[in-house]
Amino acid sequence: MNQLCWIRRDLRLHDHAALSDALEKGETTIVFVFDPLILNKLKDTQDRRVTFIYQSLEEMEKEVQKKGSSIIIRYGDPVEEIPKLAQELKVSRVVSNRDYEPYAKDRDTKVGKRLAAMNIAFEQFKDSVFYEKREVLTNTGGIYKVFTPYKNKWIETFESHDKIISNFSCDLKKLREFKNPKSILNHNWYQDIGFIETPPLLIGGTKAGLKRLENFEGKLDGYKEDRNFPAIKGTSYLSVYIRHGNISIRDMVRMATSQSSEGARTWLSEIIWRDFYQMILDTHPYIVKEAFKREYDQIKWLGEPKHFKAWCEGETGFPIIDAAMRCFNQTGMMHNRLRMVVASFLCKTLLIDWRKGEQYFAEKLLDYDLAANNGGWQWSSSSGCDAQPYFRIFNPYSQSEKFDPKGEFIRQWVPELAHLSAKEIHQPDLNHAPDYPLPIVSYELNRQRCLTMYSVVKNAK
Ligand SMILES: Cc1cc2nc3c(=O)[nH]c(=O)nc-3n(C[C@H](O)[C@H](O)[C@H](O)COP(=O)(O)OP(=O)(O)OC[C@H]3O[C@@H](n4cnc5c(N)ncnc54)[C@H](O)[C@@H]3O)c2cc1C
Incomplete structure (x- = not known):
């Protein structure tokens, strides 16, 4: 099977649900689309987040080039670009990980419809959260609106699944081999998208994210006390890496549950806050503009x-x-x-x-x-x-x-x-x-x- 894996806020090549599934099923090409509908909202042409994404893609490109492949980069509305590319490459299936923001959900629905009209399958996977909205419900099947009972049920669910944490392995040998003259390493995409390279304080990419995770392991024990003091580096500083998907949420949960200290439990609780808010946005999209209450x-x-x-x-x-x-x-x-x-x-x-x-x-x-x-x-x-x-x-x-x-x-x-x-x-x-x-x-x-x-x-x- 010839497939396309569309990466977005999941900029990594390990423990990646969509990529793993595609590679298991056959030959796969990876694509990333710089979306003007998102980029045009950024006021500053020196936005550090664009460079963070760029750095992440450069690191990934180096890895996939070792397998003779490349990441296709496009600039344009994904609703146009993804179906166009799918047709060019004659793929029969496009995969991506789910995103719970209203704009992303709407975009993905449109992409799915266009692909369906072309007889191309579009499949999405749970990846950026540990549990989705229907996996942690009240005993009467409702959505939680209060954190502590949600957290307790989250933990109960995790324990009832024998604390199994999936690890979606990615066999990069199955990537399609081709030469890409417009790869992120040999084409100046900053110029095409209208931004100026502006390195952030934290360097983008999986290596830096995993290193930070590893370094934080020794601090986990003291997290409960240290996390409140800005002058102490007592938190993980991983939010930027998890936001862009340089590391997986399962990487974090694996570490949080590898220790039984109060600090580790508190850290897990913060990770559950993240799942909670993703679930609330998914189920109450009006909050983007209006008060929840x-x-x-x-x-x-x-x-x-x-x-x-x-x-x-x-x-x-x-x-x-x-x-x-x-x-x-x-x-x-x-x-x-x-x-x-x-x-x-x-x-x-x-x-x-x-x-x-x-x-x-x-x-x-x-x-x-x-x-x-x-x-x-x-x-x-x-x-x-x-x-x-x-x-x-x-x-x-x-x-x-x-x-x-x-x-x-x-x-x-x-x-x-x-x-x-x-x-x-x-x-x-x-x-x-x-x-x-x-x-x-x-x-x-x-x-x-x-x-x-x-x-x-x-x-x-
Ligand atoms: C007004 C306000 C705005 C915020 N905006 C954001 C935002 O845009 N992006 C963002 O990732 N976090 C946001 N947070 C939550 C929190 O401040 C950051 O996640 C945290 O400071 C990141 O630092 P860290 O990675 O060292 O966190 P740690 O303390 O090491 O926590 C581990 C991870 O848990 C998650 N997390 C921790 N606290 C929260 C929380 N309260 N809600 C959701 N997830 C959490 C993050 O992914 C974080 O990386 C906001 C909080 C407040 C009060």
Whole structure:
């Protein structure tokens, strides 16, 4: 059988469900399509994520060339490109892994229809999540909307399957042999797609992803305690690799379940959060634009555009917020604790619609993932499933004292405050730091305004 394997957010050659199935069944060609419908939304021609993808493809290309094959690269709407290529290559089957984002689901349905009209099979596989929506259901067959019971059922399901973790081996010898003059290694695709090579802090590709996974193994034990402190490298920093599929979700679950420590259990729980949010997006696609809990769309946000600008630029006069945002603007990365703190601050202290913050994150996050980002923002603004209650408002000063007690993280990113003591750095006396901005709002005052603003929700209940 002559087949096409269409890779998207699964940029690896090991433990790959679709590729494995195709290679088992016969000769296979791999294709990747740069999609202008996605790329044109990126504002910055130096978007680091494009280079991350490019690096990942270069690494894969080197591997497949060792087998005499190549990855076909195309630029265009996949709804046109995939059927066209399938016809050119005279394949009888196209395979890909499933993607749960609304745009991807719609695109794949269209591709499937076009292929069907040409008598070409289109088959999709579960790969990017451990369990899909119908695999973890309530006892009455419903969808979970609260995380902890979902997690418990996820673990119960895993145990009832004897903790089996599939490993989809890929026999690359079955790749179709051909020469490709426009491979990612000998053609400048950056030029064709209108981007400029801009290397991210973390290098793209499977080797780097697996190395990071291996290095994290020794830190797993301490994860439960260390994961909350931005100044400590206590988390895995794997999100960008799992987002682009350089490593598989099964690689992560395998490691999380290889140890029985509290740290390993906590890490597994974070991986289950990822499955949870993917499932929520798959089953409730309206959340892309609307609040999961609809009554939260009644809120009249009181915030001001100039405060949003100050938040984006890290000039709010709240040291932990400014350190987090400045670090983010420079690196495209942000620690989970800080994502929660800056998101809560935007919605509940600056009184600005969560969608604005979500959008800003989407533009810059190296690990941007619609499901996780939307889930995180809706959790922080209290509008999401299983979110924190609306009256729970993070105090940026006490969060700072608790999670950056020595002010190390602040010192690294806010040089105007570097000379201050650990005691003073969280809420500085500006006589001691004249170059640093005054707080743009009063936390206490806006806490009260926030509660009034959200009262529409309380009254709706
Ligand atoms: C407002 C906000 C926005 C967020 N946006 C994103 C996003 O766009 N992309 C993204 O991958 N994560 C997002 N997260 C979740 C989390 O912050 C990151 O996954 C985490 O910081 C990545 O670092 P790590 O790989 O070191 O994570 P670790 O702590 O090592 O966790 C391991 C893996 O579990 C998954 N994970 C961990 N926490 C979560 C979570 N809360 N929700 C879903 N998956 C999780 C990630 O895949 C992560 O790589 C967001 C959280 C918040 C509060």
